[in-house]
Amino acid sequence: MHTFILSPRALPVLLAFGVLALLPAVLPGFYVELAMKIMILAIFALSLELLVGQTGLICFGQAAFFGIGAYTVTLLSPEGEGAALGWVLPASLTAAALYAVVVGALSLRTKGVYFIMITLAFAQMAYFVFHDTALGGGSDGIYLYFRPVLKLGAWQPFDLDKPQHLYYAVWACLIGTLVLLAVLLESRTGRAFAGIKANEQRMRAAGYSTYPYKLGAFVLSAVLAGLAGFLYALKDGFVNPEILSWHHSGAVLIMIILGGLGHLRGAMLGALAFTLLQELFQSQAVFGSFAKHWQLMLGLTIIAFVALMPRGLVGLLQRGGRHG
Amino acid sequence: MDVATFLIQCLNALQYGLLLFLVASGLTLIFGIMGVINLAHGSFYMIGAYMAYALAPLAQAWGGGFFTALLLGVVLSVALGYVLEWAFFSFLYEREHLQQVLMTYGLILVFEELRSLLLGDDVHGVQPPEWLSGSIALGDVMSYPVYRLFVSAVCVAVALAMWAVMTRTRLGMRIRAGASNRDMVRAMGVNIRLLYRIVFAVGVALAALAGMIAAPVSSVYPGMGGSVLIICFVVVVIGGIGSIKGALVAALLVGLVDTFGKVLVPSVAGLSVYLLMAVMLLWKPEGLFKAG
Numbered sequence: 001m002h003t004f005i006l007s008p009r010a011l012p013v014l015l016a017f018g019v020l021a022l023l024p025a026v027l028p029g030f031y032v033e034l035a036m037k038i039m040i041l042a043i044f045a046l047s048l049e050l051l052v053g054q055t056g057l058i059c060f061g062q063a064a065f066f067g068i069g070a071y072t073v074t075l076l077s078p079e080g081e082g083a084a085l086g087w088v089l090p091a092s093l094t095a096a097a098l099y100a101v102v103v104g105a106l107s108l109r110t111k112g113v114y115f116i117m118i119t120l121a122f123a124q125m126a127y128f129v130f131h132d133t134a135l136g137g138g139s140d141g142i143y144l145y146f147r148p149v150l151k152l153g154a155w156q157p158f159d160l161d162k163p164q165h166l167y168y169a170v171w172a173c174l175i176g177t178l179v180l181l182a183v184l185l186e187s188r189t190g191r192a193f194a195g196i197k198a199n200e201q202r203m204r205a206a207g208y209s210t211y212p213y214k215l216g217a218f219v220l221s222a223v224l225a226g227l228a229g230f231l232y233a234l235k236d237g238f239v240n241p242e243i244l245s246w247h248h249s250g251a252v253l254i255m256i257i258l259g260g261l262g263h264l265r266g267a268m269l270g271a272l273a274f275t276l277l278q279e280l281f282q283s284q285a286v287f288g289s290f291a292k293h294w295q296l297m298l299g300l301t302i303i304a305f306v307a308l309m310p311r312g313l314v315g316l317l318q319r320g321g322r323h324g
Numbered sequence: 325m326d327v328a329t330f331l332i333q334c335l336n337a338l339q340y341g342l343l344l345f346l347v348a349s350g351l352t353l354i355f356g357i358m359g360v361i362n363l364a365h366g367s368f369y370m371i372g373a374y375m376a377y378a379l380a381p382l383a384q385a386w387g388g389g390f391f392t393a394l395l396l397g398v399v400l401s402v403a404l405g406y407v408l409e410w411a412f413f414s415f416l417y418e419r420e421h422l423q424q425v426l427m428t429y430g431l432i433l434v435f436e437e438l439r440s441l442l443l444g445d446d447v448h449g450v451q452p453p454e455w456l457s458g459s460i461a462l463g464d465v466m467s468y469p470v471y472r473l474f475v476s477a478v479c480v481a482v483a484l485a486m487w488a489v490m491t492r493t494r495l496g497m498r499i500r501a502g503a504s505n506r507d508m509v510r511a512m513g514v515n516i517r518l519l520y521r522i523v524f525a526v527g528v529a530l531a532a533l534a535g536m537i538a539a540p541v542s543s544v545y546p547g548m549g550g551s552v553l554i555i556c557f558v559v560v561v562i563g564g565i566g567s568i569k570g571a572l573v574a575a576l577l578v579g580l581v582d583t584f585g586k587v588l589v590p591s592v593a594g595l596s597v598y599l600l601m602a603v604m605l606l607w608k609p610e611g612l613f614k615a616g
Contacts, residue, residue, distance in 0.1 A: 058422050106602055109609040113361050113421055113565060117557040121601060124554045128594035246550065250429045257426055293441060299433030306427040307415065 013178075013265060020171055024164050033235075034279070036167050039174045040231045041271040045255040046177050047224035049267035053256060054185060055217045056197030060116050060249050061103070061123025065096040065222035067244030068126065069229030071136050072096075074144045074239050082146035085160075089148070089230060096226025097219050099126065104218035108211060111200075123249055131241040141240025144233050160234060170231050174268075177224055181264055184220075193217055254302055260312025269313050277301060325587070328466045333583055339472045339541075341579020342479035346534035347552055348559040348571045349486065350527035356566025357503040357523050360416050363428040366553025367435040368528045372401060372535025373544045374439060377448050390453035397536045398529050405528030409521045417520075436546065445546050450539040475537050482533070483572065490568070499523060503566070555582075558597050562604045564611025573612055 020039070024032050048062045072092040077083040107118040130136045147160040158165040184190050192213050195203045203210050233239050242248065251274065259270025280286060281294035309316065325333075351365045375397040383393035412431065416424045451457070452471040459467035490496035502509045502519050510516045535548075542548070559578050563570025578597050585596030604612075 106605050125598035132594045293437045295433040296437035299430040302430030306423050
């Protein structure tokens, strides 16, 4: 980690976070909201990057963990007041982790295409739980009327109902996620992930028991996705089953490919690029009434991108370099 | 549940399972032989269903009717598959699974929006032809819709035809050989590109045919491709990827579990097939049948 912070590669990242810290002071509310959305999606993308880009496990059900994180905080918050942050945040992350332990234990018994299909199917199962039962208001979703509150005695260090405070909380979470992953990937465990990605057979031959590493990566990834979902529920004050849908899993997969697989920066860059593309295609000012069909343009963009730029934006910006 | 209801539900399960088999067999054929994981396969089912909706009045106008529409739909979907293979999928054979997943995901978005542009976002019902509507009496107290029996019959006929082609013809032999050793087949002078194109077109046609004949039973709606795709994944995972026999057994199993799940425990009906998948994974992670 110290090696990373001091390396020149870290400079653009530090700069970007500095700029992000200044945004609320200079930009109108709409753009601050957009920046917050991008940061939340960046955490989501980082969670998947750990799995797909670093460990080589292609999960197509990441939205389930995002959705579980979002639904847990919403369901646990009482109607008349904010829940205690000290308990709903761990509860949300734990809920995502528990589902990941079950899904991971089952789906990691297989690999490759099986793994892709099974993670997708289990995510769809979670989607149906929220879509078809009354648990979370069915297909209409439910509102989070009061954001969680952090109180230490009578002292309240920050108030998430204030947009600025929420913004900086998201900002801090993104930095925390990035630092956590950067440290982890530099560690022995991170090397083991990379080894599994490169050649699992050889890792086993070298005496590694790969299954616990894979399950560990899967669960940690789910926890981070759950964190993103948690923040998303706080930002919007509303959740519905669509955040668990496989379109959402597909979107985050596109983000990390768009940015460039194998780089933490790529995941964040991908979240940025994807969100801006989506905003552009949905913009009535640019596309008029055709903006309604923005997914057509998105689909064509994805196809063109896969065909022409398999290495992603990071690959375009610079050659070489590992993760970081 | 009395005997009559039980029998009717069994017939429903059989019909649903056979229909799933039709879609899943195309998916598993394309993966087993070409190694491409095709998320857009559900879209072909949707395209089939919308073709049934769009072609029905046309066929009527020509005085043709149901079978003309069905035949026209199959021809169109073979053509669609042929063109798609040439334009998109032929680039995917050498690519990683991840890129296949992404590109076919992009295709889903394109198909959905094109459908929305051309035919709108409404839910449509499709009428079965007159001579296939109505019910027939089974025994004294029961009756069963004729059209559902017809769906089952078509599926069985197609399954038998597939089996015959795969095991009894030179084309089937080449397809099986191409699945197990691409380079060897190429070295023997078989045009593997053409072979793939045919297999892909057939896979598309199978899904579209399933969509067409399912339209009068399940109606036609946006997003129908996605739900079918996921269920087909469950079928393929349970049956074993690339195995047609596995797809048949698994599809019937899924049909059974889903149909009776809806009747017996409606509150968690949506989950029943996934629970089935979880149990099967614990028991046989590689699926019921190895590919072949």
